[in-house]
Amino acid sequence: MMKLLPVLLALVVSVGLNAVAKQHRKLYFGTATNNEEFTNDTAYLNVIKDSRMFGQLTAANSMKWENTEPSPGQFTFADADQFVRFAQRNGQILRGHNCVWHQQLPDWVLDGTFTESEILAAVERHCGTLLEYSINDALNASEDSWDVVNEVINDDGTFRQDVFFNTSGTKYIAAAFRAARAADPHAKLYANDFNIEGPGPKVTAYHNLIKTLKKEGVPIDGIGIQAHLIVGQLPSNITENLESFTKLGVEVALTELDIRMTLPSTPQLLAQQKKDYETVISACNAVKGCVGVTVWDFTDKYSWVPGTFTGEGDACPWDDNLQKKPAFFGIIDGFNA
Ligand SMILES: *[C@@H]1O[C@H](CO)[C@@H](O)[C@H](O)[C@H]1NC(C)=O
Ligand SMILES: *[C@@H]1O[C@H](CO)[C@@H](O)[C@H](O)[C@H]1NC(C)=O
Ligand SMILES: *[C@@H]1O[C@H](CO)[C@@H](O)[C@H](O)[C@H]1NC(C)=O
Ligand SMILES: *[C@@H]1O[C@H](CO)[C@@H](O)[C@H](O)[C@H]1NC(C)=O
Numbered sequence: 001m002m003k004l005l006p007v008l009l010a011l012v013v014s015v016g017l018n019a020v021a022k023q024h025r026k027l028y029f030g031t032a033t034n035n036e037e038f039t040n041d042t043a044y045l046n047v048i049k050d051s052r053m054f055g056q057l058t059a060a061n062s063m064k065w066e067n068t069e070p071s072p073g074q075f076t077f078a079d080a081d082q083f084v085r086f087a088q089r090n091g092q093i094l095r096g097h098n099c100v101w102h103q104q105l106p107d108w109v110l111d112g113t114f115t116e117s118e119i120l121a122a123v124e125r126h127c128g129t130l131l132e133y134s135i136n137d138a139l140n141a142s143e144d145s146w147d148v149v150n151e152v153i154n155d156d157g158t159f160r161q162d163v164f165f166n167t168s169g170t171k172y173i174a175a176a177f178r179a180a181r182a183a184d185p186h187a188k189l190y191a192n193d194f195n196i197e198g199p200g201p202k203v204t205a206y207h208n209l210i211k212t213l214k215k216e217g218v219p220i221d222g223i224g225i226q227a228h229l230i231v232g233q234l235p236s237n238i239t240e241n242l243e244s245f246t247k248l249g250v251e252v253a254l255t256e257l258d259i260r261m262t263l264p265s266t267p268q269l270l271a272q273q274k275k276d277y278e279t280v281i282s283a284c285n286a287v288k289g290c291v292g293v294t295v296w297d298f299t300d301k302y303s304w305v306p307g308t309f310t311g312e313g314d315a316c317p318w319d320d321n322l323q324k325k326p327a328f329f330g331i332i333d334g335f336n337a
Contacts, residue, residue: 016052017328020335021293024285027143028093029331030056030294032256035082037302043322044299051091058095058255058294059083060304064104065126072108072122075129084134095255095294096134096146098192099127100176102162103151109163119167124179131183145253147192147224148180149173153209157201173209174218181219192224192255197280198235203244210248224255227280228296231261231273238283246289254284256296259327260305260315269314274330277317281334293331 021029031054038045048054061067062079069075087094100123109122127148134144152160152173159165164172173191180189196203206223213220223245235241245252259276261269284290297303299318306313317328 015332016050017331018055019052020332022055024335025288026284026290026292026335028054028056028292028294030054030058030092030095030292031298032058032060032097032294032296033083034060034297034302035062035079035086037297038086039082041301044301047298047318047322049086049090054090054092054298056093056095056292056294057083057087057090058097060097060297061104063097063130065099065101065109066104066106068130069126070106073125075133077133080133093143094134094145096130096144096187098147098150099123099130099180100148100152100164100172101150102160102164105163112163114163114167116168116171119164120172120175123164123172123176127176128179128183131180131187134187135184144186145188145190145222145224146180146184147255148176148189148220150192151194152191153193153202153205155195155200155202157205170209174213174216177213177218177220188221188251189219190222190224190253190255191220192226194226194228194256196223196225196241197227197229198237198241199244203241207244207248210245210250214249220250222251222253222291224253226256226296227254227258228256229259229276229280231259231269231276234276234279238280239286242283242287242290246287251289251291252284252287253291254280254293257293258296258303258305258315260309260312263306263311263313265314270326273314274326274333277327277330278334278337281331282337285335285337 017029038048062083067079154160177189242252259273298316299322300314300316301320303316305315319325
């Protein structure tokens with residue numbers, strides 16, 4: 001037994017998360033990334049470039065509105081190109097992130113004054129151009145997904161009052177999806193949001209939005225469930241909640257998974273985190289319409305959590321030194337559960 005242990009360990013250690021996800025009929029296991037990370041960090045590069053580990057990449061920042069259309073109608077894809085070429089080289093599919101979001105907007109959108117038809121035209125031009133760009137450049141556009149609208153509903157189930165909603169009501173949502181589909185007939189078009197991992201008013205509001213959009217013939221294919229979660233505080237009914245979406249005729253994906261803890265981390269917290277990763281992954285695994293999972297960067301070294309939630313962190317499956325944490329093995333256990 002003692003002699004077998006290292007052999008077993010070696011087998012487990014060489015397992016790739018994307019390879020395991022695909023064994024379980026998922027389309028991908030992926031990660032978000034930023035250009036400077038894979039460009040300038042060799043240890044990081046060596047993990048992320050392996051398509052057995054990550055079959056899909058999301059650009060954490062390089063495709064956002066402020067980076068792609070800094071002034072009206074002036075599109076710049078230099079950062080996006082670097083990201084897309086990197087994914088192509090590695091044989092990784094893409095998640096476009098994102099067309100319409102209330103943050104990381106250029107000033108001309110954020111501080112602009114628009115009529116309804118002006119804001120709808122701006123949304124259509126932006127989404128249409130982004131999707132046209134990605135269909136031309138992506139490795140395999142037929143497998144790609146896009147977060148067409150991001151975070152459009154508040155936790156209480158009301159629509160977020162941002163420049164788009166204040167000017168057009170919910171019309172911008174339909175306009176964004178229609179422009180995206182017109183530009184790229186194949187990419188899966190998603191609405192993406194946080195705090196929709198378990199049932200509640202926000203999930204009910206999304207159910208209603210899906211029904212309304214489908215009734216109007218608006219091309220929505222999926223709901224991106226961000227899954228920024230907290231160790232020891234997972235919502236109950238994640239599986240049933242995923243199913244409640246797929247029953248409405250959309251696919252789902254876990255798009256930004258991380259599970260943060262109050263620092264400092266302890267062996268107990270890391271063990272609970274492993275269990276929580278396993279729970280979330282096994283929920284997706286159990287639901288046929290849950291097509292894939294993306295972590296919001298794979299290493300604590302580049303996690304957004306400490307910069308946003310004071311005193312919290314260590315949310316990712318690899319640690320600061322790019323060593324696998326118990327959470328990594330929780331992901332594998334979740335697929336094999
Ligand atoms: C990588 O580092 C170099 C040197 O600091 C810098 O000039 C370059 O912009 C970095 N690359 C990215 C993509 O940030
Ligand atoms: C692209 O994806 C489609 C759909 O999954 C698949 O049938 C096709 O073989 C893929 N093509 C390439 C070049 O990978
Ligand atoms: C949208 O309208 C709400 C309610 O009047 C207001 O609080 C908010 O500042 C507005 N936001 C923008 C970006 O116009
Ligand atoms: C959540 O789970 C509980 C207990 O398993 C069950 O009674 C309840 O109906 C579930 N709720 C939803 C929305 O699935």
